[in-house]
Amino acid sequence: MDSDYAELRAAFPGESGHFWGVRERLGRTNSATGVRGPNQQPNTWPAASVGDHVAFSAHKKIFGIAEVVHRFEDESLARSLWGPPSDGRTFKYMLGLQDIYSVQVPVGGLLQAIGDGGDKDYVQEFRVLDDVKSAIAAEYLFIDEPLWAGTERWVDDSGPTDLPVTVQRRLEQRRLAEHVMAEARGTCALCHREFEDSFLVTAHIKQRSHCTNEERRDLAHVAMAACKLGCDAIYEAGLVGVTDGGRIVGSPLLSRTTTLTDYFSTYLENKRCTKWNGRTSRYFEWHMEAKFRRIVHIA
Secondary structure, eight states, X not given: OHHHHHHHHHHOTTSOOEEEEEOOOOOOBOTTTOOBOOOOSOOSGGGOOTTOEEEEEETTEEEEEEEEEEEEXXXXXXXXXXXXXXXXXXXXXXXXXXXXXXXXXXXHHHHHHTTOSTTOOOOOSOOOOOHHHHHHHHHHTTOOOOTTOOSOOOOOTTSOSOOOOOOOOOTTHHHHHHHHHHHHTTBOTTTOOBOXXXXXXXXXXXXXXXXXXHHHTOTTTXXXXXXXXXXXXXXXXTSEEEOGGGBEEEOGGGGGOHHHHHHIIIIITTOBOTTOSTXXXXXXXXXXXXXXXXXXXXX
16 A cells, blocks of 8 residues: 555545445356356456546446546455455455546446447446447547546557547438528527537537437437537536526536636526427436436445
């Protein structure tokens, strides 16, 4: 622990933090003899890195996301935090976490998106995804570089700088943009400021990757015009949401930076979204339930 103390203090300057522990995997039990054999699968914990994101699941839903700020091994701390293990395996492989916030999406949907599990809708063990699956999962789980991130991300000088991906064209996007911009008439649906169309974007109220084909074709209701000067990014990040009647509310995570707090109080506080109505309300409700960022306390 002493060797990691300085790094822990740097990761958690407030002298408190959140920790998640991982145990050694067990080998399979021989059904005939009842004897458990050696574990043939490597521990995936070493593949986790500072700056990665961790998803927590329960009851077939992913309910929380956190960022890894420190990784270390400490058996005595694991025993202190979680008590002695019943099978001798402590949670000694540890991750220090910050920025824990809520999401609400089905586990099965994520597994299908990354091509794992078939109809499986639960995850039983800690696992680390490869680069391609991580990119898909990040979109599904609304993970982007946090707007309040204070640590820099570096590209490994010896590794690749590009990631090959398969591109799918959004066939309805042009028609959707034409419909949304014609209706908006140069006004952001959130802050009500007027802009040239080049400073507005067609923002999906419900994230497109979570929409059914029918919802994607609901051009009149599934998207709104939002300005590039802040509203699109802050809504996309789940830091503001729209409730019944169109009232715009701010996430508790807005307070992490003065800039975001000032933006909300200047342009969005006490305003109502002009796109909210009886036909769009279900899309805003999805955003509030699935993507709006609330603080999560994980025991």
